[in-house]
Amino acid sequence: GAGVSQTPSNKVTEKGKYVELRCDPISGHTALYWYRQSLGQGPEFLIYFQGTGAADDSGLPNDRFFAVRPEGSVSTLKIQRTERGDSAVYLCASSWGGTGELFFGEGSRLTVL
Amino acid sequence: AQKITQTQPGMFVQEKEAVTLDCTYDTSDPSYGLFWYKQPSSGEMIFLIYQGSYDQQNATEGRYSLNFQKARKSANLVISASQLGDSAMYFCAMSFNNNDMRFGAGTRLTVKP
Numbered sequence: 001g002a003g004v005s006q007t008p009s010n011k012v013t014e015k016g017k018y019v020e021l022r023c024d025p026i027s028g029h030t031a032l033y034w035y036r037q038s039l040g041q042g043p044e045f046l047i048y049f050q051g052t053g054a055a056d057d058s059g060l061p062n063d064r065f066f067a068v069r070p071e072g073s074v075s076t077l078k079i080q081r082t083e084r085g086d087s088a089v090y091l092c093a094s095s096w097g098g099t100g101e102l103f104f105g106e107g108s109r110l111t112v113l
Numbered sequence: 114a115q116k117i118t119q120t121q122p123g124m125f126v127q128e129k130e131a132v133t134l135d136c137t138y139d140t141s142d143p144s145y146g147l148f149w150y151k152q153p154s155s156g157e158m159i160f161l162i163y164q165g166s167y168d169q170q171n172a173t174e175g176r177y178s179l180n181f182q183k184a185r186k187s188a189n190l191v192i193s194a195s196q197l198g199d200s201a202m203y204f205c206a207m208s209f210n211n212n213d214m215r216f217g218a219g220t221r222l223t224v225k226p
Contacts, residue, residue: 031212033214042216042218043204043216045214045215050211101163102160102206102214
């Protein structure tokens with residue numbers, strides 16, 4: 001499709017498990033962003049890629065969170081030893097890297113039991 | 114540090130009237146962009162309007178206009194002739210430092226018939 005694709009759309013896991021969330025941006029978009037959104041809150045910044053490198057990873061809450069974008073397109077957000085507080089919708093967005101708007105995926109809803 | 118502040122957790126407006134949603138920001142970057150997004154209950158993020166820090170005129174897009182007051186560091190969204198379909202969460206966002214992007218906490222707008 002032409003939009004930002006995120007998989008899975010829903011993920012239920014148990015506390016302590018490892019989770020991977022995938023984002024496939026719009027073709028040609030060099031900038032890719034990950035945000036976390038809890039119910040009724042604004043998107044909380046996690047990490048921003050420009051090409052293959054993380055231009056800003058200051059939003060990653062701790063070392064259980066890690067993200068990669070090895071070929072400058074698809075990105076994977078990895079969460080180790082999940083905790084109940086990690087439950088949220090994880091939003092991915094991409095842009096062409098200028099001052100253009102972000103295009104968002106539909107999000108991956110993570111529930112940690 | 115970059116910061117976006119939306120001080121109105123919730124707003125009500127009568128159908129067909131205008132409403133202003135407040136947004137203030139803080140940045141030391143001379144070049145930045147200001148965005149507004151709408152998030153209906155379906156969860157998708159919809160881009161509404163953009164204002165560049167060097168733009169002389171306030172941005173307008175249909176019923177949306179951005180009241181940009183640079184000296185006061187405010188970028189309020191004005192929605193004219195409110196419609197029931199305007200009921201949603203509204204987020205102000207700022208891009209800075211090579212397209213890094215942060216969001217405010219949001220304002221929930223309810224349009225009353």
